[in-house]
Amino acid sequence: MPERNREPYHAPDAAGRFGEYGGRFVAETLMHALEELARLYESVRADADFQAALARELASYVGRPTPLYRAARLSARAGGARIYLKREDLNHTGAHKINNTVGQAMLAQRMGKTRLIAETGAGQHGVATATVAARMGLECCVYMGTEDIERQGVNVYRMKLLGAEVVPVHSGSRTLKDAMNEAMRDWVTNVDDTHYIIGSVAGPHPYPMLVRDFQAVIGIEAKAQCLEAEGALPDLLVACVGGGSNAMGLFYPFVDDDGVDIVGVEAAGEGLATGRHAAPLSAGLPGVLHGSRTYIMDDDDGQIMQTHSVSAGLDYPGVGPEHAHWKDIGRARYVSVTDHEALAAFRLLTRTEGIIPALESSHAIAWAMAEAARRPASDVIVVNLSGRGDKDIHTVADIDGIEV
Amino acid sequence: MNRLAARLQALKATRRKALNTFVTAGDPALEATVPAMHALVRGGADIIELGVPFSDPEADGPAIQAASERALANGVRLADVLRMTGEFRRRDAATPIVLMGYLNQFLKYGYSAFCARAQAEGVDGVIVVNMPPEECGAFKAELAARHMDLILLVAPTTTPRRAQVIAEHASGFVYYVSYKGITGAQQADADAVGARLAALRTHTGELPVLVGFGIKDGAAAARVAPHADGVVVGSALVQTMAEAPLRAIPVRLESQARDIRTALDALSPQ
Numbered sequence: 001m002p003e004r005n006r007e008p009y010h011a012p013d014a015a016g017r018f019g020e021y022g023g024r025f026v027a028e029t030l031m032h033a034l035e036e037l038a039r040l041y042e043s044v045r046a047d048a049d050f051q052a053a054l055a056r057e058l059a060s061y062v063g064r065p066t067p068l069y070r071a072a073r074l075s076a077r078a079g080g081a082r083i084y085l086k087r088e089d090l091n092h093t094g095a096h097k098i099n100n101t102v103g104q105a106m107l108a109q110r111m112g113k114t115r116l117i118a119e120t121g122a123g124q125h126g127v128a129t130a131t132v133a134a135r136m137g138l139e140c141c142v143y144m145g146t147e148d149i150e151r152q153g154v155n156v157y158r159m160k161l162l163g164a165e166v167v168p169v170h171s172g173s174r175t176l177k178d179a180m181n182e183a184m185r186d187w188v189t190n191v192d193d194t195h196y197i198i199g200s201v202a203g204p205h206p207y208p209m210l211v212r213d214f215q216a217v218i219g220i221e222a223k224a225q226c227l228e229a230e231g232a233l234p235d236l237l238v239a240c241v242g243g244g245s246n247a248m249g250l251f252y253p254f255v256d257d258d259g260v261d262i263v264g265v266e267a268a269g270e271g272l273a274t275g276r277h278a279a280p281l282s283a284g285l286p287g288v289l290h291g292s293r294t295y296i297m298d299d300d301d302g303q304i305m306q307t308h309s310v311s312a313g314l315d316y317p318g319v320g321p322e323h324a325h326w327k328d329i330g331r332a333r334y335v336s337v338t339d340h341e342a343l344a345a346f347r348l349l350t351r352t353e354g355i356i357p358a359l360e361s362s363h364a365i366a367w368a369m370a371e372a373a374r375r376p377a378s379d380v381i382v383v384n385l386s387g388r389g390d391k392d393i394h395t396v397a398d399i400d401g402i403e404v
Numbered sequence: 405m406n407r408l409a410a411r412l413q414a415l416k417a418t419r420r421k422a423l424n425t426f427v428t429a430g431d432p433a434l435e436a437t438v439p440a441m442h443a444l445v446r447g448g449a450d451i452i453e454l455g456v457p458f459s460d461p462e463a464d465g466p467a468i469q470a471a472s473e474r475a476l477a478n479g480v481r482l483a484d485v486l487r488m489t490g491e492f493r494r495r496d497a498a499t500p501i502v503l504m505g506y507l508n509q510f511l512k513y514g515y516s517a518f519c520a521r522a523q524a525e526g527v528d529g530v531i532v533v534n535m536p537p538e539e540c541g542a543f544k545a546e547l548a549a550r551h552m553d554l555i556l557l558v559a560p561t562t563t564p565r566r567a568q569v570i571a572e573h574a575s576g577f578v579y580y581v582s583y584k585g586i587t588g589a590q591q592a593d594a595d596a597v598g599a600r601l602a603a604l605r606t607h608t609g610e611l612p613v614l615v616g617f618g619i620k621d622g623a624a625a626a627r628v629a630p631h632a633d634g635v636v637v638g639s640a641l642v643q644t645m646a647e648a649p650l651r652a653i654p655v656r657l658e659s660q661a662r663d664i665r666t667a668l669d670a671l672s673p674q
Contacts, residue, residue: 178460184462189585189586191584
């Protein structure tokens with residue numbers, strides 16, 4: 001093997017920068033809370049007791065490790081590379097989101113905060129936050145755009161059953177970005193007793209780093225599982241990217257493995273050319289939104305644009321700053337998949353493997369299927385199946401014209 | 405010395421408190437803004453703070469959010485806000501104007517291009533809600549080169565260490581946010597503000613400190629002003645603009661400003 005002459009990857013820096021992205025662009029009122037959170041996080045990173053407690057919680061409550069499943073019939077259908085699915089859909093609450101909420105709720109407890117708030121799009125992060133709040137006896141308030149409330153009714157009810165207050169957000173585009181604005185407003189007001197659990201690798205420093213680290217369990221497991229199953233690292237990792245937490249969770253532990261290709265799949269909605277999409281890395285430019293500098297979708301006056309995706313979890317005009325950095329340095333490639341292609345993949349995985357994927361994850365499946373066909377059977381592709389699709393049944397039924 | 409420094413110095417010399425009044429540019433109609441600015445000056449405003457409407461005003465309460473949405477529905481762009489400033493300047497060469505907005509629009513316009521145009525149209529300072537001192541370097545340098553101030557905020561949660569950093573970067577005045585929260589949500593607590601400002605002044609020295617958030621009328625202004633060099637009134641004026649018939653806006657704003665001016669002047673030994 002040729003010796004590598006590259007320094008191991010290290011980001012962010014002390015200011016929360018991933019290259020020229022990230023940072024901390026928030027109102028002064030929140031700066032102290034972010035500094036405190038960063039300080040606490042640095043201390044628990046090296047704290048064996050905290051890490052052991054987190055590992056126990058992930059094993060006994062979340063149900064980790066999740067399997068790395070060889071999707072033989074799906075692979076045969078693609079005809080080419082062998083596809084494995086990292087089954088984050090099998091986590092408690094049905095998605096990867098809980099990896100992060102468990103960790104952040106433990107941080108909140110250490111800080112003596114008694115109230116959790118969160119923003120949610122598809123409702124998966126809201127459910128995961130409401131779940132850990134119930135588990136730990138913390139108060140919980142989830143902000144959700146009214147458009148998302150409409151298309152994710154089941155998750156809204158789940159959150160309420162779990163004892164959370166779900167606050168409808170009527171402003172702006174009434175989706176995830178507006179829910180995030182409202183959660184920031186709450187946090188600015190209640191910063192003394194409240195911890196804001198951001199659900200993605202987005203927001204001001206230290207959130208992109210700490211959410212990445214809590215989600216990295218996905219990639220750490222997948223790496224060991226792939227080595228065991230195949231005796232080698234995968235050739236390609238594929239995950240969907242909205243804010244980008246499930247993707248970063250899978251990708252990050254492989255960042256220094258140069259032989260592993262990494263592809264993030266954004267939501268092309270009705271097609272990039274139509275403008276009705278949610279693909280800032282594919283079709284946006286750098287800007288500042290929700291606390292960090294990253295690729296965003298804005299107009300020529302800097303106003304944030306309305307996005308579109310059939311999947312509420314990808315319907316967001318920004319993306320985690322580390323993905324922006326990886327795009328620029330070429331460590332990952334970012335592509336996009338339309339609503340139509342994602343829906344086809346949703347149906348295909350359901351019929352060939354008996355697994356109903358989330359519409360978000362279906363974007364990754366769709367691109368991986370096409371790519372598998374272009375690769376030899378000796379190649380291994382790991383796709384992050386970030387969540388299960390039960391929450392999307394009504395959306396798909398609507399498209400099919402069926403009343404459920 | 406720019407208009408802002410000159411005005412604040414003159415106020416200090418006569419021991420009067422500064423009245424900074426905020427309206428959102430282009431709300432409720434494009435043609436409402438410049439007459440509103442002149443009306444506020446007639447009512448006794450010392451500084452006009454002009455809000456640049458943004459799609460995602462994460463630090464603002466319902467009144468200013470709604471104002472931003474109305475303005476955006478009217479198609480207001482940052483370039484329009486600058487044009488309004490220039491129009492105001494043709495009839496008022498003295499009153500300082502500060503633009504308040506969110507970073508993405510200034511970034512998009514380009515710091516250099518923005519500063520050149522802003523100076524030409526008569527802007528004196530900029531407040532960027534979501535740009536703390538750690539991130540302000542490049543913009544501040546461009547502003548300073550064109551004799552405009554970068555006004556930074558201090559909050560009740562700001563630690564002494566941060567206050568020192570902010571004081572080192574701030575110019576024009578320091579904007580003290582009276583409570584933890586969004587604009588227009590609560591009342592400013594004068595005692596709490598007084599205690600905090602005494603500590604803050606050990607860092608800010610001679611730089612004037614204006615207090616904003618939760619000051620809606622003369623009475624509230626009079627309670628807070630003794631501790632500060634002046635006050636900022638925003639949501640209450642924006643509310644008036646939302647409710648009043650278009651033609652009545654200038655008269656109402658003028659009288660609202662005059663009430664506050666009168667209450668502030670009653671504090672000064674004349």
